[in-house]
Amino acid sequence: MADDETDVSRAAALHRQAAAVLAAADAGLHALTPAPADLQAQRGLAERLAAAAAMLVPGWLGANLATGQVPPESPAGRPAFVRVGTARPLPEAGFPAVVPLAGTGHLTVDADGRDPRTAALLRAVLLRLLASTEPGSLLVRAVDGADDAVFAPFAALAEAGLMPPPVTDPEGLRAVLAEAEQWLRLRAPRLPDSRKPDTPGTHPRTQSAPAPHPQDTHTHSTHTHSTHVQNAPTHDTPTQDTHLPEHRVLAPRGLESRHTDARRPEQRKREQRRDDKRLFLLVVSSFPAGAEPVDLLRFRELAARGPEAGLHLLVAGWPPPALATGLPAQPLPLSTPITLREAYAIVGDPPGASFAAQPNDVGLNSPVLLDGDPPAEMLAAVCRRLASGFLAFERPSLREVLPAELWAEDGTEGLVTVVGRDGERTVTVQLTDLAPHWLIGGRRSSGKSAFLTAALAGLTARYSPDDLTLFVIDGPSGTQTSGTHTSSNHTNAGGGTHTSGSAARTAGGDSAPHLRHVDGDAERILHRLTQELNRRAALAARHGTTRFADLRTALATEARQRAHARPKDTARRDSGPQETNPRIVCVIDEFVPLLQARPELLEPLTAISRGARSCGIHLVLTSRSPRAIPALHERDGLFAQWTVRIALPGGGDVLEPTNESAQSLPAGTAVVNTAGGLGGPRNATRGHERLVRFPNPDADHKALSELHSRLNAALPRPRTTQPNRPEQPNPPEQQERPEQRDRPATPSVEVLLGRPVSARSTGTPPPPVAFPLDAAPGRHLAIIGAAPQAPDLLHAATRSVSAHLAPGTARFLVCTLVPDADRHAAALTAALVRRHEVEHLDAAGLTKALELEEPAYLVVFGLDAGDRVTLPPDRLTRLLRTGPANGVHLLSWWRGAHRLTGDLSAAAAEISGLALLDLPADEIDHLIGGGSEPAGALLHDRRSGISTPFIPFRTEPKQHVLPAPRSTARPAEARET
Numbered sequence: 020m021a022d023d024e025t026d027v028s029r030a031a032a033l034h035r036q037a038a039a040v041l042a043a044a045d046a047g048l049h050a051l052t053p054a055p056a057d058l059q060a061q062r063g064l065a066e067r068l069a070a071a072a073a074m075l076v077p078g079w080l081g082a083n084l085a086t087g088q089v090p091p092e093s094p095a096g097r098p099a100f101v102r103v104g105t106a107r108p109l110p111e112a113g114f115p116a117v118v119p120l121a122g123t124g125h126l127t128v129d130a131d132g133r134d135p136r137t138a139a140l141l142r143a144v145l146l147r148l149l150a151s152t153e154p155g156s157l158l159v160r161a162v163d164g165a166d167d168a169v170f171a172p173f174a175a176l177a178e179a180g181l182m183p184p185p186v187t188d189p190e191g192l193r194a195v196l197a198e199a200e201q202w203l204r205l206r207a208p209r210l211p212d213s214r215k216p217d218t219p220g221t222h223p224r225t226q227s228a229p230a231p232h233p234q235d236t237h238t239h240s241t242h243t244h245s246t247h248v249q250n251a252p253t254h255d256t257p258t259q260d261t262h263l264p265e266h267r268v269l270a271p272r273g274l275e276s277r278h279t280d281a282r283r284p285e286q287r288k289r290e291q292r293r294d295d296k297r298l299f300l301l302v303v304s305s306f307p308a309g310a311e312p313v314d315l316l317r318f319r320e321l322a323a324r325g326p327e328a329g330l331h332l333l334v335a336g337w338p339p340p341a342l343a344t345g346l347p348a349q350p351l352p353l354s355t356p357i358t359l360r361e362a363y364a365i366v367g368d369p370p371g372a373s374f375a376a377q378p379n380d381v382g383l384n385s386p387v388l389l390d391g392d393p394p395a396e397m398l399a400a401v402c403r404r405l406a407s408g409f410l411a412f413e414r415p416s417l418r419e420v421l422p423a424e425l426w427a428e429d430g431t432e433g434l435v436t437v438v439g440r441d442g443e444r445t446v447t448v449q450l451t452d453l454a455p456h457w458l459i460g461g462r463r464s465s466g467k468s469a470f471l472t473a474a475l476a477g478l479t480a481r482y483s484p485d486d487l488t489l490f491v492i493d494g495p496s497g498t499q500t501s502g503t504h505t506s507s508n509h510t511n512a513g514g515g516t517h518t519s520g521s522a523a524r525t526a527g528g529d530s531a532p533h534l535r536h537v538d539g540d541a542e543r544i545l546h547r548l549t550q551e552l553n554r555r556a557a558l559a560a561r562h563g564t565t566r567f568a569d570l571r572t573a574l575a576t577e578a579r580q581r582a583h584a585r586p587k588d589t590a591r592r593d594s595g596p597q598e599t600n601p602r603i604v605c606v607i608d609e610f611v612p613l614l615q616a617r618p619e620l621l622e623p624l625t626a627i628s629r630g631a632r633s634c635g636i637h638l639v640l641t642s643r644s645p646r647a648i649p650a651l652h653e654r655d656g657l658f659a660q661w662t663v664r665i666a667l668p669g670g671g672d673v674l675e676p677t678n679e680s681a682q683s684l685p686a687g688t689a690v691v692n693t694a695g696g697l698g699g700p701r702n703a704t705r706g707h708e709r710l711v712r713f714p715n716p717d718a719d720h721k722a723l724s725e726l727h728s729r730l731n732a733a734l735p736r737p738r739t740t741q742p743n744r745p746e747q748p749n750p751p752e753q754q755e756r757p758e759q760r761d762r763p764a765t766p767s768v769e770v771l772l773g774r775p776v777s778a779r780s781t782g783t784p785p786p787p788v789a790f791p792l793d794a795a796p797g798r799h800l801a802i803i804g805a806a807p808q809a810p811d812l813l814h815a816a817t818r819s820v821s822a823h824l825a826p827g828t829a830r831f832l833v834c835t836l837v838p839d840a841d842r843h844a845a846a847l848t849a850a851l852v853r854r855h856e857v858e859h860l861d862a863a864g865l866t867k868a869l870e871l872e873e874p875a876y877l878v879v880f881g882l883d884a885g886d887r888v889t890l891p892p893d894r895l896t897r898l899l900r901t902g903p904a905n906g907v908h909l910l911s912w913w914r915g916a917h918r919l920t921g922d923l924s925a926a927a928a929e930i931s932g933l934a935l936l937d938l939p940a941d942e943i944d945h946l947i948g949g950g951s952e953p954a955g956a957l958l959h960d961r962r963s964g965i966s967t968p969f970i971p972f973r974t975e976p977k978q979h980v981l982p983a984p985r986s987t988a989r990p991a992e993a994r995e996t
């Protein structure tokens with residue numbers, strides 16, 4: 020290595036010397052008519068220079084790419100020099116024009132990338148540098164303010180994280196400047212004065228001390244990492260360092276000794292050597308129009324201090340015009356300037372040295388033909404090779420993060436979900452008392468929504484709405500965004516206006532039953548969560564609990580005891596709303612603009628953040644620039660105690676400034692850190708940090724929509740933690756399970772219809788077959804069939820709804836249009852009135868009720884008997900479509916399918932729950948399509964397309980039993996016991 024360096028230094032000196040001779044010769048040429056002997060000498064000189072260049076810029080760094088021939092590999096090491104073109108002092112004599120880079124300086128071109136010659140040069144130099152360095156050792160950040168697609172041929176590298184897409188606006192420019200400055204801070208915290216830019220006559224390379232390793236800087240910094248260095252853990256979850264005492268996270272002074280002891284000297288040297296190889300290259304093709312003088316001054320600062328720290332700049336359009344910036348047009352410190360002329364370019368002196376022989380001469384005294392674009396095929400092949408070499412493992416599919424069984428987990432102790440894979444291992448992240456919130460960062464289009472969608476899909480699939488409630492706030496607007504339900508004013512038990520758009524995608528679908536619909540904007544949601552926080556805090560104080568799991572258990576026990584202490588009837592009538600107290604997760608997508616626009620929201624957010632431990636309310640915040648509000652990261656700021664940090668590409672800001680593990684993340688990867696973003700020595704195994712590849716739900720639509728169907732068709736599962744569940748299937752009120760009855764305001768109420776048709780017996784009673792009545796259009800139930808037990812099924816089903824709701828919270832309007840059903844209606848009314856407000860309607864009352872906008876359950880026996888006056892089709896259709904959003908649901912019995920397939924077919928198409936009792940095959944076929952056996956009872960949910968055979972519940976003694984169908988439209992979906 021030492022020999023190599025000597026050779027290179029010798030070659031560099033030779034190159035300068037030869038260039039100086041050439042300059043002198045050139046001066047002579049201009050003065051005199053050249054003698055043939057001089058020409059000969061110049062040719063010889065050019066040959067010597069070409070030979071010197073071959074040593075300075077071996078392989079990719081100096082090859083003539085225009086030939087299309089793939090050059091030999093460059094020897095390992097930093098690209099100390101790079102070719103920019105061909106110097107041509109005479110038409111017949113030329114040699115490669117070579118400028119210094121790594122360890123020395125930068126390169127500027129006066130014309131920006133809108134000039135095709137500049138654009139081609141940038142691409143050629145970039146390709147040389149990328150091809151001659153190890154994948155991952157050159158971090159490239161590009162700026163293309165004119166948005167001119169200068170770097171488009173390198174797009175394949177974005178996927179691999181080797182070079183993110185260029186930034187095009189001032190905000191992006193500032194982000195990459197901040198990244199470069201952070202790089203510098205970690206490597207050159209204090210530079211001696213002699214290294215300041217204006218120090219004349221010094222060659223930084225010759226006088227540079229080794230750049231300090233970040234490790235060394237850590238001992239001076241306010242943070243240290245050593246305590247997190249651990250052996251490779253055997254489990255899959257990043258170690259939750261949440262038990263660290265606060266001072267270890269926030270004020271780790273005093274841990275330095277342990278920090279420095281953590282690694283042996285040889286190990287440190289090895290790591291330092293590896294780190295020394297890394298370079299940060301900032302390439303500017305053109306500055307964004309809105310860039311300010313202060314941004315440009317930051318370039319000067321970076322340029323002055325960069326080379327020693329492995330940071331280099333290729334800046335086109337420098338110096339920026341003085342008139343535009345108000346700054347004097349000065350050269351960039353420590354750079355070799357290139358100036359374009361009509362047919363050639365002039366290469367100025369490199370930093371700290373001169374090409375010229377005469378003291379007054381400046382630059383290489385020979386015109387230079389700049390390198391043109393490398394052949395497209397060659398460039399593409401290099402990008403492919405780099406990208407495939409860098410992506411070590413495959414992206415997992417969405418299915419890999421979903422559980423096999425729906426809602427099988429218990430959220431009492433906390434929520435845990437798989438977020439992706441680290442190599443062969445799955446990685447899980449928690450929302451618990453000790454790790455209650457997630458802070459997620461990533462640049463624009465880095466995959467934040469994708470990550471969230473997958474993580475929330477995992478959560479909603481693992482935990483039932485009894486365990487998990489979701490709120491989603493779309494940060495930039497702070498309110499609901501566009502979406503199919505935006506305009507609705509949903510005021511059911513769960514709330515009101517829908518929040519959707521990107522938020523809906525985030526939540527894993529706008530119909531996930533966990534998603535709460537809240538009327539209003541972010542403020543309303545946070546207010547509501549604060550109220551819930553206060554309620555839970557008061558309960559925790561009363562029960563003397565500090566952990567949310569304890570509070571939840573105490574409340575469940577209390578509710579059970581209350582229920583047992585009372586006579587059965589009064590227990591039903593008097594018990595107030597008993598709640599399952601789900602853990603609540605509130606997602607705020609892009610919180611920075613929201614808080615900047617509405618700083619008053621910080622207060623409720625902080626309150627929620629602090630109360631999470633005992634109250635089970637969790638926050639998940641995402642941002643493109645998580646440190647845009649620095650106060651949030653201070654000692655007593657919002658994020659001070661947030662231990663789970665998730666950095667996607669460009670989101671290293673969520674980590675501690677000294678932690679660089681997210682610096683060159685490929686697309687689809689994230690660093691999951693569970694120690695407040697603290698890092699550790701580079702390349703050391705970190706138990707608290709994992710690099711995960713996460714799924715892309717955009718590429719997995721099928722899995723996502725299947726999950727939504729499963730979620731919407733699912734029934735709450737009996738939980739072993741809640742004993743004493745009544746198991747008898749009849750009568751319907753006994754179907755009611757404590758956790759259902761207790762649900763405060765679950766997004767949907769379910770109508771229980773019957774027992775599933777058993778295929779095999781496991782000894783445990785299966786959950787009943789049910790139809791969810793949520794706020795989506797069409798969530799109504801029509802029981803269709805002339806069988807004697809059909810009206811009784813409407814009675815039973817309605818009573819299951821009544822039992823589901825806390826007493827006094829619902830309104831039922833009961834109507835019968837056929838005398839045969841009078842006794843059913845009367846019995847139902849008598850049962851309902853014990854718990855809820857009930858009204859009996861005649862035909863005229865029913866017509867009026869079709870205009871209802873207040874929440875109510877409209878129960879109609881013999882609806883097919885309604886004539887067109889009683890049932891104006893348009894009005895009925897409107898109710899069916901818009902009613903659920905207002906909390907209005909129609910539960911009806913139709914004696915046959917004729918009206919539904921006849922004059923009311925348009926309205927009928929709006930009903931998504933069809934319970935078909937013993938219908939002939941052709942009617943089934945007409946209503947839901949073919950494939951079903953004609954006999955038996957069948958629930959068909961039009962939304963999910965699932966048909967489920969069932970044995971109907973009864974309130975009256977058995978008259979005859981409906982045979983169960985032998986197969987259904989989708990037999991695989993039928994529930995089994």
Ligand SMILES: Nc1ncnc2c1ncn2[C@@H]1O[C@H](COP(=O)(O)OP(=O)(O)OP(=O)(O)O)[C@@H](O)[C@H]1O
Pocket residue numbers: 414461462463464465466467468469470643686687688712713714715716717718
């Ligand atoms: N795991 C992944 N692997 C590869 N590509 C992905 C992955 N996840 C998402 N993407 C792609 O990245 C792009 C951006 O994703 P996404 O919209 O989730 O980013 P974002 O960070 O939320 O963007 P924004 O900041 O603009 O809201 C999409 O085209 C998406 O298909």
